[in-house]
Amino acid sequence: MQRYKPKDIEPKWQAKWEADRIYQASENPSKPKRYVLEYFPYPSGAAMHVGHVRNYTIGDVVARFNRMNGHNVLHPMGWDAFGLPAENYAIKNKVSPRVAIDENTKRFKQQLMQMGFSYDWSREIDSTDPKYYKWTQWFFLLLFRRGLAYQQESLQWWCPVDKTVLANEQVEDGKCWRCGNPVEKKALKQWFFKITEYADRLLDDLEDLNWSESIKTMQRNWIGRSIGAEIAFRAKDQEETISIFTTRHDTQYGVTFVVLSPEHPLVKTITTPEQKSVVEAYVKEAQSKSDIERQANADKDKTGVFTGSYAINPANNEAIPIWIADYVLMGYGTGAVMGVPAHDDRDHVFAKKYDIEIRQVLETDEDSNFHSEGVVINSGKYNGMRSEAMREKILTDFVKAGVAKEVVNYKIRDWLISRQRYWGAPIPIIHCPKDGAVAVPDDQLPIELPEVESYEPSGDGRSPLAKVKEFVNTTCPRCGGPAERETDTMDGFACSSWYFLRFADPHNDKEPFARDKADFWLPVDDYIGGAEHAVMHLLYARFWTKVMYDEGLIEFEEPFTTLRNQGMILAPDGQKMSKSKNNTIEPDSLIDQGYGADSIRIMELFIGPWNQSANWSVEGMGGCFRFLQRTWTLVQEYLGSRQSGHAKDGSTSESLESDLPIRKSAHRSIKKVTEDVHDLGFNTAIASLMELINDLYKIKADYEFAAPEAWQFALSSLLQLLAPFAPHISEELWRQLGHEDSIHVSTWPTHEEKYLSEDTVIVVVQVNGKLRGQVRVASGASKETIVEAARSDSKIARYLDGKPVRKTIYVAGKLVNFVA
């Protein structure tokens, strides 16, 4: 008998499926469509490990299950291939990033192929292909035309050695994370997308999405809408007015100071001559601190200096000191706050340190005075009001008096998308001395990345493209005069903000996608990926989708109807898998060891609930392989017996004793697996398949392969239920059983109720809520019959011991509880 050797069957079927194109999707309206998508990967130098594989396995099971259940499934794959790692590789090795990416892509694709995922490879896309980024550029111009892309000069961290800007996160202790040299601030003109204009819609539309609450909450917090008031504090004996933002104007009478951010424009004018030197020193120190350092200080300490000036609280006309402190952020609200030390913990710490008056104005509901509601005290005419009511009242009064207005603030900032990097999609803008920033005409797209000598940054805050004269020098599309091309490239997240639409029509060279194809496939029904995209990609893609909707390009406003976040696979020791820790487990090596893709796929899902993290287990792998091996062996034995003519005595299968138990087991599993896979209970679905195999082994031990028709049915059904999880072995055995067409285009089995009913049922009997026995009764027996049977059971009778039964609880067909 042939043994189960995955290496002999897996590559064979992968080639066959590809040749027969069984996973190719077409716009066939006779079946309901289903768009199943996993985030398209960045083909990094490090190969995929079993953690990545889990993501694709979940998607593949969903795709295959729906395909077999009569859906027209789109399940595509592509490459998100622009980005810094490839560029660094290029700088180091003096080769084009193209070379590295092509190698990595090849490796990744081979890794995906060997897992037997059912992708429609005819729709493969690559974000670094000019045919693709032509349309990324086209979308940039769409945003530009709609006033949603703009340039603005702002202060950025700059490393004079690496000659590049750095993100805030890349500055550690005032030094560059790569070379360790001190960084400077440099004013640089950058491109932004006006995502803030969509903040309200991005927030409100979360409501109807079938996403996990945690991701929705993360987006809500990231957008950070807060409704409050801007209140004007007149400076005493000076012209200036300081506008502050607050959400707690019910504590207006508790204000005992005002704080400006060190970057606040009024700092210079408001500071008195006596305080000038100390304020300037403080501002200078604050400027040299990175945001990281500022945050680190948050827990420990608050620092600040007095400006020497006073402001007038519009509520009670008191003069209160104006301070400068770096715990106030210039980037949020107005860059100035009112200090209420009695009811804000930060203000409290500050006031304590600098001996500023603390004035309680609320009797709070909670134990803590900070950030809670209550009844207003020490607040003039507002005394006795609820804090919630006072907020409204005082704001109305202030607005009437012309000292305040209601405002909404957001934490979300506009999306800085320009990068001074080579390996990205060039921003399709031409700068003309006369006409300013001008869009490249559509018929000149794509603006292709030119070949360059060196991938190093140029040193003047521009990308390496700035050194390519033939690229930079051009003519203005509007006036025809000499002009220069924009040399910055786009953030990689621009490419991934629309790729899901390109899959609907990947080879279109007239437009990013045809309207009818987008209408047919989109939105994505199942989007499967890690939670790491929670606030970046998932927010950006929603933003672009809404812009496209507003432009009339599509008919939906949300790209991903359902979002599913898989749990992470950790190394056996519970640590994150990473190349640097040298603890990654790659599917390639497992396949080499002889486990096969099918065992790995089973393991990825059987290890635990798909949306919870789990530690990879080497031993567990063996169990999954054993399960498939048992399946293999059972089918081989069945085929052997069929060939030898065993169990052919002329009688029909139905008349044989083993027929019914075989069918019962099979139908029970069909029902359970179907329900489980539908509800994404992959681990329990696999457990039921294991149970079925165990059942069949027991029946075989008792009856051999009598009832061959029942066996044929049970084994065929088992394989179909197994097909989404283990596509290779199920296909191989399916064909061995004599089926002509691929199991993956077969119709999912359905259970028959008549095989699920039992003649007798076991009813559990409790006395006073404790399990004391069980009785077997005919199914459908009356309550009276069952209760009587339970009461007269010898064991139960002993427990009741003549005591009167006060109450009898009966759960139909399940349980009797005597309360004595």
Place this chain on the structure above:
RNA sequence: GGGGAUGUGGUGGAAUUGGUAGACACGCUAGCCUUAGGAGCUAGUGCCCUUGCGGCGUGAAGGUUCAAGUCCUUUCAUCCCCACCA
């Protein structure tokens, strides 16, 4: 500090509306068998006193109920994300 998630045997994990806790698998134990393989098959395996038709058991403590892993209150631990957002 805010938000989210998770706590069940030696291990990973199962348990519709509250209704037999521990499915399935790993590990372990015993037996069988052999084409000696990464074997395979069969049985057993929550804990305790192996006295029973016994007692205890779902992070901890209370509560509701005939009945709680599941519902309510309090609390502890671990993980993840955001974090001076006024």
